[in-house]
Amino acid sequence: MLSRRRPELEALTAIVIGVLTAAAVYLMLARNFMRFLFGLILLSNAVNLTIFASGRMTKGAPALVPYGADAPVSVVGNALPQALVLTAIVIGFGLLAFALALAFEGYRRMQTVDTDEMRFAEPKEDATK
Amino acid sequence: MSWVLVMPIAVPFATAVVAYLARNYPAGRWISLAGSGLSLVVSAVLMVAVLNEGVIAAQMSNWNAPFGITLVADYLSAVMVVITAITGLATAIYALGEIPEKTERLGFYALFQVLIAGVTGAFLTGDLFNLYVWFEVMLIASFSLLVIGGGKDRLDAGIKYVALNLVSTLIFLSGIGLLYGVTGTLNMADLRQAVAQAENQGLITVIAMMFMVGFGVKAAVFPLFFWLPASYHTPYFAISAVFAGLLTKVGVYALMRMFTLVFVGDVGFTHEILLWVSVLTMFTGVIGAAAQSDFRKILSFHIISQIGYMTLGLALFTPLALVGGVFYLVHHIIVKANLFFVAGLAQQYAGSTDLNRIGGLYKSAPLLAALFIIPAFSLAGFPPLSGFWAKYLIVKAALEIDAWFIAFVSLLVGLLTIFSMTKIWGMAFWKPHPDGIYQTPDRAPARVTRAMIIPIAGLAAMTIVIGFYPEPFVQFATTAAAQLLDPTDYVTTVLGVQP
Structure with a gap:
């Protein structure tokens, strides 16, 4: 059952996604790996909002089926994007937790968060050979 | 029917759980080995089922397509699952020799089995979000293993790897x-119709390019390969070895699947871009390799170069080119994993992978030298090894549509590959060891080298078998390519199967 579209909410979400993405790209251009990760977190939220918005913003009840019925009786919101976003948030949370731990361990061992100075896997003298 | 499709994913996951519980005991590594053996058996069962019945599909949790998650195997998926299991088994044997006990206690085998499960799942799923x-x-799993x-x-x-991925x-x-x-759908078979009927085809092309970039990073194509x-x-x-063999190939597989099944509305645009990306990938990869002087760094750049051939098979988008692409995919996994295995054993014998600091392997490890020659020349495309047929199919496909320049580049890249392989051969095997030591026995006890040489020999034997007896493999690839180009079977099987 389709419910009423809310174009003004969709426009607002689109702007929020744009702002988040812009801030994310700005942060990710930094040499500092921590800034890069913060940018990544913002970008991942922008992507989650994109998925959410692609399910269309509608005014509707929660997608619940009453006991004994086979389908929702009233107009309901699209539940699939919410399920997708929930999965994406959980996965993104795990990956970012790993990335932050990796950044910390990297800082502890390498004494730097500047990606230009991280030359342990590819030492500079290789370039001249 | 559904258990046939579920088992290749479930077995590695189950093995991971048991191997994790047993990580502090020697039993852990044997559990991993047994699990990998079992994976190969269930993958073979899947292959037999696909050979007998064509495309097979199963709906998870009895939710009909396109609403639930579908697992589906056509010829391409089936062969990728089998080759994943073979690589997994080879790696499990090799790890017995290489991986120290300290690392085993950290749960190495559990992570490894999860990696195999993830790769297999990506090959079998018929749902985009599930992919x-x-x-x-x-x-x-790959982050942790790295x-x-x-x-x-x-x-x-x-x-670097985590950030870019x-x-x-x-x-x-x-x-x-x-x-x-x-x-409004995520089922790949359903998407084929939905994308074709979409009103805004320009938007579809933009989305297709997003997928090309996303998968392109995973597949390490030019200019996205720097990680x-x-x-x-x-x-x-x-x-x-398992990264080099399998991970980038998942990206190539995803490209092949999406750009034959879903994004075929504007082939002149999307596949033309992929074509030039492939040519540049082949060329920059092989040139990058020429500048390196470390065993594994040379091989890493050659992965990139070889990825170009596979995406070229997709980009030319003729039946013969796709046959070549599928054949190349399978050949490359075997050969590339094997070369990394050889590099590891060379380090055991000579003490390093830096070509300037090692040498004399031809004298100290003649068997290894013989086993290096097979995958190395197969990679370069020497007849009668598997790489020859793979390159032959691609070049012939390019010549068929009068793409002379592309055929020329692929032959030139083959020539430059020989340059790199002879460089490794000359510096690691022929030249005397700079320290004058050929072998340090305590560095390479027999137990270790035996576990490491078995998978090398096994994969080399497969290369030779495919090389001398290519007919059934080419036949198989032909059917796989036909299914890719005309996915009617795929679509009807996925959407028609009742749980």
Whole structure:
């Protein structure tokens, strides 16, 4: 059952996604790996909002089926994007937790968060050979 | 029917759980080995089922397509699952020799089995969002495996690998979101019709390019490959072999699937871009390799170069080119994993992988020298090894449509590959060891080298078999390519199967 579209909410979400993405790209251009990760977190939220918005913003009840019925009786919101976003948030949370731990361990061992100075896997003298 | 499709994913996961519980005991490594053997058996069962019945599909939890998650196997999926199990088994044997006990206690085998499960899942799923989930399973396992064992170089490599792969994942994910927004479905078979009927075909092409970039990073095509040579030379050899063999190929597989099944509305635009990307990938990869002087770094750049051939098979988009692409995919996994295995054993015998610091392997390890020659020349495309037929099919496909320049570049890249392989041969095998030591016995006890030489010999034997007896393999690839170009069977099987 389709419910009423809310174009003004969709426009607002689109702007929020744009702002988040812009801030994310700005942060990710930094040499500092921590800034890069913060940018990544913002970008991942922008992507989650994109998925959410692609399910269309509608005014509707929660997608619940009453006991004994086979389908929702009233107009309901699209539940699939919410399920997708929930999965994406959980996965993104795990990956970012790993990335932050990796950044910390990297800082502890390498004494730097500047990606230009991280030359342990590819030492500079290789370039001249 | 559904258990046939579920088992290749469930077995590695179950093995991972048991291997994790037994990680502090020697039993852990034998559990991993047994699990990998069992994986090969269930993959073979899947292959037999696909050979007998054509495309098979199963709906998970009795939710009909396109609403639930579908697992589906056509010829391409089936062969990828089998080759994943073979690589997994070879790596499990190799790891017995290489992986130290300290690393085993950290849960090495559990992570390894999760990686195999993720790769297999990505090959079998028929649902786009589920593909994303399998990518993530694979990624998180690969992150951990890359940095396990510590060390500055591994952490450094890990940071670059993690950063670029996370960005590509987000691009892929936003592509999924937008595609869902346009079509309202995520089932790949259903998407084929939905995308063809979409009103705004320009938007579809934009989304297609997002998928191309997302998968392109995973597959390490030009100009998105920089994470690969920054990281593949640092982890354990068993790990870099399984990465080199399988991970980039998941990206290539995803490209092949999406750009034959779903995004075929504007082939003149999307596949033309992929064509030139492939040519540049082949060429920059092989040139990059020529500048390196480390065993594994040379091999890493050659992965990139070879990826170009596979995407070229897709980009030319003729039946013969796709046959070549599929054949190349399978041949490359065997050969490339094997070369990384050889690099690991060379380090055991000579003490390093830096070609300037090793040598004399022809004298100290003649068997290894013989076993290096087979995958190395197969990689370069020497007849009668498997690489010859793979390159022959691609070049013939290019000549058939009068793409002279592309055929020329692929032959030239083959020639430059020989240059790199002879460089390794000359510096690691023929020249005397700079320290005058040919072998340090305590570095390479027989137990270790025996476990490492078995998979090398096994994969080399497969290369020879495919090389001397290519007919059934080409026949198989022909059917796989036909299914890709005309996915009617795929679509009807997925959408028609009742749970």
